[in-house]
Amino acid sequence: MKNILITGANRGLGFALAEQFSQVGFKLLLVVRSVESKQALLSKYPLADVLVCDVTDDHYELSLVNWLENRALDVVINNAGSGTKAPTLESTESFFLKKEFNTNCVAVLSTVKGSLSALKRSSAPLIINISSRRGSLTMQSELAAKGSGCSYSYRVSKAAQNMLSLCLADDLEDFGIRVVSIHPGRLLTKMASKDAHMTPETSAKKLVNLVQSGELKNRDFISLETGKLPW
Numbered sequence: 388m389k390n391i392l393i394t395g396a397n398r399g400l401g402f403a404l405a406e407q408f409s410q411v412g413f414k415l416l417l418v419v420r421s422v423e424s425k426q427a428l429l430s431k432y433p434l435a436d437v438l439v440c441d442v443t444d445d446h447y448e449l450s451l452v453n454w455l456e457n458r459a460l461d462v463v464i465n466n467a468g469s470g471t472k473a474p475t476l477e478s479t480e481s482f483f484l485k486k487e488f489n490t491n492c493v494a495v496l497s498t499v500k501g502s503l504s505a506l507k508r509s510s511a512p513l514i515i516n517i518s519s520r521r522g523s524l525t526m527q528s529e530l531a532a533k534g535s536g537c538s539y540s541y542r543v544s545k546a547a548q549n550m551l552s553l554c555l556a557d558d559l560e561d562f563g564i565r566v567v568s569i570h571p572g573r574l575l576t577k578m579a580s581k582d583a584h585m586t587p588e589t590s591a592k593k594l595v596n597l598v599q600s601g602e603l604k605n606r607d608f609i610s611l612e613t614g615k616l617p618w
């Protein structure tokens with residue numbers, strides 16, 4: 388049985404990913420930040436292991452190492468993410484950038500460092516960072532986000548996450564670990580954009596199919612709506 392770790396698994400895309408990966412036989416290792424979320428997930432998936440931790444906490448990386456012990460991890464999905472509705476220079480605050488940078492970028496580094504020994508125990512390890520089309524510097528430079536209402540903090544933090552993904556891809560390919568970045572689509576979740584239209588279930592099914600196909604390559608940046616994206 389393959390093992391998958393998913394952060395932010397209590398709602399939205401993370402919840403749908405847990406369901407879809409469990410349906411194809413993955414053992415679930417889930418990270419959530421409340422005991423209530425843990426209990427709800429365990430009542431649905433009694434065989435899952437659930438860690439309660441805020442991914443931005445200082446002790447998160449060490450908690451992950453201790454929790455994973457000697458297990459192997461085949462897939463790690465950095466899904467937990469946050470956004471702020473402050474799309475203009477006037478409305479944005481430095482605090483928003485710090486908060487989103489911590490959740491959308493620094494926490495991804497913590498997850499990877501905390502999971503690294505477990506990933507190295509897999510025969511085909513894969514890290515999937517849930518990014519966004521809004522993290523693409525190329526698309527931003529082509530005005531794709533102008534007037535979209537997407538916040539500074541979200542765009543900046545997802546662009547930072549993308550650079551982190553590429554740094555990790557350089558380092559981890561020597562260990563046979565692939566690092567890919569995924570835009571999951573415009574999803575009907577709490578974080579929905581103005582043009583959201585896709586259910587998280589549809590998005591999660593597409594990602595399961597991609598993982599199962601074995602086609603994901605190190606350094607891929609893929610939209611589940613349109614295919615390959617420019618970094």
Ligand SMILES: NC(=O)c1ccc[n+]([C@@H]2O[C@H](COP(=O)([O-])OP(=O)(O)OC[C@H]3O[C@@H](n4cnc5c(N)ncnc54)[C@H](OP(=O)(O)O)[C@@H]3O)[C@@H](O)[C@H]2O)c1
Binds near residue numbers: 418420421443574580
């Ligand atoms: N929705 C979209 O259209 C869209 C588009 C592109 C990319 N994405 C990305 O897709 C991912 C999932 O988003 P979603 O649409 O499913 O949004 P969502 O419904 O708002 O879910 C966000 C998840 O992240 C968790 N989370 C946030 N901060 C956390 C923290 N500090 N520690 C632990 N967990 C934390 C939340 O847990 P709590 O319930 O405890 O808050 C929740 O489970 C995010 O990375 C997002 O940026 C979404």
